Amino acid sequence: MEKKKVAFYTLGCKLNFSETSTIARNFTEEGFDRVEFSEKADIYVINTCSVTENADKRFKSIVKQAQKVNPDAFVAAIGCYAQLKPEELADVNGVDLVLGATEKFKITHYLNDLSKNDYGHVHSCEIEEADFYVGSYSIGDRTRAFLKVQDGCDYKCTYCTIPLARGISRSDTLENVLKNAKEISDQGIKEIVLTGVNIGDYGKGEFGNKKHEHTFYQLVTALDKVEGIERLRISSIEPNLLKNETINFVAQSRTFVSHFHIPLQSGSNEILKLMRRRYQCELYVNRVRQIKETMPHACIGVDVIVGFPGETDEHFLETYNFLNELDISYLHVFTYSERDNTIAAEMDGVIPNKVRAKRSKMLRGLSAKKRRAFYESQLGSYRTVLFEGENKEGYIHGFTENYVKVKTPWDPSLINTLHEVELTKIDDDGLVRFEFVKEKKLVEL
Structure with missing residues (x-):
């Protein structure tokens, strides 16, 4: 059959x-x-x-x-x-x-x-019934695997439907995460990206148990010891949950790469308060400073929302200037859209769609400028590239550990392999070219 x-x-x-x-x-x-x-x-x-x-x-x-x-x-x-x-x-x-x-x-x-x-x-x-945890990871779809370590969220951001869609914060056991990580590495996958709804909140058990069995810091230190894993990458993590101990550990770890993605959402403390975010801009600045002091070459990505209710031109310019002055590498810009059953959808001060679109365009322009400046700062440096599996118009692409996207003429033998390279120039499409480096030369540097 x-x-x-x-x-x-x-x-x-x-x-x-x-x-x-x-x-x-x-x-x-x-x-x-x-x-x-x-x-x-x-x-x-x-x-x-x-x-x-x-x-x-x-x-x-x-x-x-x-x-x-x-x-x-x-x-x-x-x-x-x-x-x-x-x-x-x-x-x-x-x-x-x-x-x-x-x-x-x-x-x-x-x-x-x-x-x-x-x-x-x-x-x-009913979403209250989503109080148990199901572990998962992606494999075979891409060069890197996404390993889920946490689900749900206890935060009450006024614009977000995720707690309604995924329920309370709950985590996988440390034992199961390590088992899944080993299964992934045993299949020859070189990079694992830790993922969840709010991964910095890792450790909360099932059935609404708020006690943390393990902390996020304990998770990363344990994963760093798993044999066979070449690279670990932390996906999006809340600034208030990214502790200095984690940053300092990543700086000297065997497998964790120097790339952080930290949601900001607004560079205005007034708007952050309306969003019910759990930090202010000052804390965010401290996190970026700590990363750059311990890893000057680190890549830092930022989520930001434009057009939130009550965001005046002054608030937006505050956000723009805040991001412009911050030592970050790129932005993910989200245009605010009303979601049913959220507090923000009922708020006054609705921003016209044209204004939202204009602000979004300005921040996307800033993101392009930031990424270019970051790539330029990396030229002449020696990095490790993991190559992807797709032939895109005669080129193979890859990412350095600090998330610089590189390209070279298509060569199938490079797929899912790690190579030491020297970043040499930025191409017309904004991607970086490189030269392969022999081991001996790397040691001498």
């Missing part, structure tokens, strides 16, 4: 990618063949995101994409949007099944004969 085929599409964050990958392995273990989303499949699973309005809108077009390839295919929606607005997704033409936060990991239990339904069937829990 021919195996049923399943295909996956993931929207949103690294955490979603790690969970999609784990769910895909469950399908494989139950006898399904995984194929690309562009290929004909019997089941299409779409892992949704609801952080921005754009992610919501993309869902319908992805369903249409699947139906175009196979109109008779069974379409299932999982993930954050599926938890927040299950009925809305169930109403989309072609959707057969919608699973919420706790149900998505048991998706194969909900598949019967795979016949198309007249309407989307919803299985969604």
